[in-house]
Amino acid sequence: MRFTTLVILAVVGATALSLTMFAPVESQPKIPPDFSYEPQKDSPGAVTFSHQKHRDAGVDKCTACHTKVFKMKKGQTGTPTMEKMKAGEQCGACHDGKKKVGDKVPFAVDDKSKCETCHKKKA
Ligand code: HEC
Ligand code: HEC
Ligand code: HEC
Known part of the structure; x- marks a missing residue:
């Protein structure tokens, strides 16, 4: 018993x-906290990537970025460059001003009115 x-x-x-x-x-x-990329030579300012903001914008599937576009460990993909992004890699996989992601078309990396949406000058 x-x-x-x-x-x-x-x-x-x-x-x-x-x-x-x-x-x-x-x-x-x-989801990981926001993080900033170290600005490289000639960078207009530090870029912060926010998992949360992307999720809020409707990018709710981790597979949208992992692991085809980005490795799942900070620094493993290498710091983005404008050249690679314009060729559709890294952030440019979506931010090309043409590709539809959900119901949005993310702004393009080479759109001169949008540089500061990603790059923040030091206050
Ligand atoms: C979608 C976000 C995003 C937009 C929009 C964007 N960038 Fe960048 N850019 C980055 C990231 C991320 C890096 C890597 C970190 C760094 O070096 O600041 C970078 C790096 C750079 C660099 C240094 C590396 C290199 O390739 O020479 C320059 C210069 C640059 N960006 C210029 C610009 C200009 C000019 C614009 C607007 C026409 C722009 N960026 C728009 C995300 C963006
Ligand atoms: C819009 C693109 C995007 C989406 C969607 C995304 N991530 Fe990420 N994630 C990134 C980037 C960019 C990095 C940094 C990669 C690098 O530096 O190589 C990263 C890194 C990570 C890391 C490593 C953090 C560290 O400190 O090493 C983890 C864990 C992670 N993501 C989990 C997730 C999970 C869980 C989801 C879904 C809820 C998700 N990610 C969705 C872009 C994304
Ligand atoms: C899987 C597609 C995808 C990838 C990859 C991606 N983004 Fe985005 N991003 C989006 C979408 C969708 C939005 C929302 C656009 C809108 O609202 O028009 C967005 C918005 C943004 C915003 C504006 C957020 C706000 O509300 O302030 C920034 C900044 C940004 N992304 C930076 C980046 C950077 C930096 C990278 C690379 C490290 C990146 N994104 C990679 C899809 C992506």
């Missing part, structure tokens, strides 16, 4: 534990 009770408790306990361990990870992946 006591042994059966123990077994049942163990099974219930293990099930509850595995649910709390795996359920949140699957339904809601944790």
